[in-house]
Amino acid sequence: xxxxxxxxxxxxxxxxxxxxxxxxxxxxxxxxxxxxxxxxxxxxxxxxxxxxxxxxxxxxxxxxxxxxxxxxxxxxxxxxxxxxxxxxxxxxxxxxxxxxxxxxxxxxxxxxxxxxxxxxxxxxxxxxxxxxxxxxxxxxxxxxxxxxxxxxxxxxxxxxxxxxxxxxxxxxxxxxxxxxxxxxxxxxxxxxxxxxxxxxxxxxxxxxxxxxxxxxxxxxxxxxxxxxxxxxxxxxxxxxxxxxxxxxxxxxxxxxxxxxxxxxxxxxxxxxxxxxxxxxxx
Amino acid sequence: xxxxxxxxxxxxxxxxxxxxxxxxxxxxxxxxxxxxxxxxxxxxxxxxxxxxxxxxxxxxxxxxxxxxxxxxxxxxxxxxxxxxxxxxxxxxxxxxxxxxxxxxxxxxxxxxxxxxxxxxxxxxxxxxxxxxxxxxxxxxxxxxxxxxxxxxxxxxxxxxxxxxxxxxxxxxxxxxxxxxxxxxxxxxxxxxxxxxxxxxxxxxxxxxxxxxxxxxxxxxxxxxxxxxxxxxxxxxxxxxxxxxxxxxxxxxxxxxxxxxxxxxxxxxxxxxxxxxxxxxxxxxxxxxxxxxxxxxxxxxxxxxxxxxxxxxxxxxxxxxxxxxxxxxxxxxxxxxxxxx
Numbered sequence: 004x005x006x007x008x009x010x011x012x013x014x015x016x017x018x019x020x021x022x023x024x025x026x027x028x029x030x031x032x033x034x035x036x037x038x039x040x041x042x043x044x045x046x047x048x049x050x051x052x053x054x055x056x057x058x059x060x061x062x063x064x065x066x067x068x069x070x071x072x073x074x075x076x077x078x079x080x081x082x083x084x085x086x087x088x089x090x091x092x093x094x095x096x097x098x099x100x101x102x103x104x105x106x107x108x109x110x111x112x113x114x115x116x117x118x119x120x121x122x123x124x125x126x127x128x129x130x131x132x133x134x135x136x137x138x139x140x141x142x143x144x145x146x147x148x149x150x151x152x153x154x155x156x157x158x159x160x161x162x163x164x165x166x167x168x169x170x171x172x173x174x175x176x177x178x179x180x181x182x183x184x185x186x187x188x189x190x191x192x193x194x195x196x197x198x199x200x201x202x203x204x205x206x207x208x209x210x211x212x213x214x215x216x217x218x219x220x221x222x223x224x225x226x227x228x229x230x231x232x233x234x235x236x237x238x239x240x241x242x243x244x245x246x247x248x249x250x251x252x253x254x255x256x257x258x259x260x261x262x263x264x265x266x267x268x269x270x271x272x273x274x275x276x277x278x279x280x281x282x283x284x285x
Numbered sequence: 286x287x288x289x290x291x292x293x294x295x296x297x298x299x300x301x302x303x304x305x306x307x308x309x310x311x312x313x314x315x316x317x318x319x320x321x322x323x324x325x326x327x328x329x330x331x332x333x334x335x336x337x338x339x340x341x342x343x344x345x346x347x348x349x350x351x352x353x354x355x356x357x358x359x360x361x362x363x364x365x366x367x368x369x370x371x372x373x374x375x376x377x378x379x380x381x382x383x384x385x386x387x388x389x390x391x392x393x394x395x396x397x398x399x400x401x402x403x404x405x406x407x408x409x410x411x412x413x414x415x416x417x418x419x420x421x422x423x424x425x426x427x428x429x430x431x432x433x434x435x436x437x438x439x440x441x442x443x444x445x446x447x448x449x450x451x452x453x454x455x456x457x458x459x460x461x462x463x464x465x466x467x468x469x470x471x472x473x474x475x476x477x478x479x480x481x482x483x484x485x486x487x488x489x490x491x492x493x494x495x496x497x498x499x500x501x502x503x504x505x506x507x508x509x510x511x512x513x514x515x516x517x518x519x520x521x522x523x524x525x526x527x528x529x530x531x532x533x534x535x536x537x538x539x540x541x542x543x544x545x546x547x548x549x550x551x552x553x554x555x556x557x558x559x560x561x562x563x564x565x566x567x568x569x570x571x572x573x574x575x576x577x578x579x580x581x582x583x584x585x586x587x588x589x590x591x592x593x594x595x596x597x598x599x600x601x602x603x604x605x606x607x608x609x610x611x612x613x614x615x616x617x618x619x620x621x622x623x624x625x
Binding site for chain 2: 014015016017018019021058060061062063064065084086087090101103220221246247248250251253254255256257258260261262263268282283
């Protein structure tokens with residue numbers, strides 16, 4: 004049989020390590036903010052865009068994106084949307100309670116690669132803001148390393164917007180344009196109404212020096228990509244984070260496959276030009 | 286290489302059973318299954334094909350991954366007692382070698398690899414040809430490596446090749462049997478040549494080496510929709526496949542709710558919810574998309590991971606298992622090879 008070296012010195016790739024909830028707060032009706040610290044005291048060591056497999060004792064395990072920037076040491080944050088057993092159980096956890104963590108896994112937004120020195124255009128729909136927030140805050144903490152920053156955020160309703168205080172801070176930061184829109188307004192809403200692509204034709208971007216990042220619900224990508232074409236941003240300068248069920252996180256279980264690609268290994272962040280011809284991708 | 290009589294071989298098996306945990310191919314009614322071997326007389330080295338492949342011992346249908354408790358968190362479980370796998374056919378061995386590659390690459394899967402290490406494999410060349418095999422087309426009707434011992438029926442007896450240290454460790458009386466003479470060795474080559482022809486119950490017109498190319502241009506072929514229309518999405522083809530290994534993990538909680546286990550169970554890309562994500566979006570919700578995915582895994586995706594080996598060994602189990610009669614890879618690839 005093939006002899007290959009095992010990862011991490013032959014340790015168990017399916018064994019979670021324990022972490023403690025240090026903060027848990029409701030964000031919207033469906034979304035909860037959670038902050039964790041590994042019990043071992045080590046840093047998670049993630050990169051913006053990566054995910055972990057999070058276990059709730061007795062309930063199960065689910066892949067969840069890391070929402071905090073690695074520039075913030077000591078703990079890591081996530082947004083859990085209540086859509087399945089694990090996230091429902093996560094919502095019930097209070098500070099001090101335990102979870103299991105495997106990872107981090109997957110590819111990163113190219114904050115220290117292709118994005119460095121460039122104008123950045125972040126386009127986020129709904130909970131897609133959670134993983135991209137890791138990259139945005141990384142950029143905010145190293146602001147001089149990047150050009151102009153444009154952040155577009157779309158939510159279904161005003162009440163479903165995420166990180167409203169933080170997005171206000173982003174909007175006020177020098178060299179940052181932040182725009183948001185909702186699919187449906189309410190009585191108090193005076194902002195933009197419409198899908199996220201309605202914000203795009205008005206953008207002033209320099210296509211030659213702009214790198215775009217897209218993360219949102221599956222239906223969003225096609226339409227945003229069309230608008231990016233109109234803005235003359237080349238496919239090679241677009242990064243997409245794809246959602247799939249990364250069940251094992253280590254390229255074995257098969258659930259996250261997009262044609263021949265295991266998203267847990269080659270993604271979730273892809274350069275769009277690398278997957279534009281992959282039929283199951285978008 | 287050794288020559289032994291059928292009687293001497295059975296004596297060796299009985300001796301082996303006294304010393305080791307032995308899994309062997311046995312009859313169940315008119316078909317064959319793998320299971321713990323109680324006595325040599327139950328062993329059927331003349332079986333045609335087993336219902337399930339021997340992957341059941343290397344990647345069990347249900348396997349404990351972890352134990353957990355509220356107080357203590359998670360601990361690893363690895364079930365890997367030494368055992369002998371007695372009577373593996375060459376095509377199944379070819380599949381095991383592919384799984385060795387899949388589970389050892391990138392993040393190595395320690396559970397699979399430990400069980401693989403714990404297994405001593407005694408292969409046997411095919412005697413009775415099963416109804417749906419096409420292993421002869423897939424280059425898997427015989428193998429020349431990968432086993433610890435290889436048995437080949439020659440006339441009234443067997444020749445036994447003790448190929449590895451692991452094989453020698455269980456050889457017992459076989460080690461002191463008479464060396465096979467030149468005629469016996471020639472007879473084994475003849476068995477291999479004959480099996481390459483006999484194990485062709487379906488006529489494959491598309492050479493396996495051409496499968497990736499056929500798939501590259503066959504994504505929109507009408508065959509996917511036509512076959513998938515009849516598919517029950519039952520997963521029988523993947524469960525019986527020796528090169529399918531996708532899995533799910535589930536929590537099994539005791540009624541105290543304080544402790545439990547996480548188990549890994551076989552899963553199937555043919556099942557309707559396989560590519561569903563939390564929130565309900567299903568990335569492969571059409572039967573044709575799932576059906577096509579399976580053939581792409583066999584002919585393109587897994588080959589890309591394991592150095593070009595086609596992830597079908599021609600055992601024919603999927604053909605037999607499929608109640609809708611749509612799972613024959615030979616029919617699919619012949620169709621792809623025809624002009625549209």
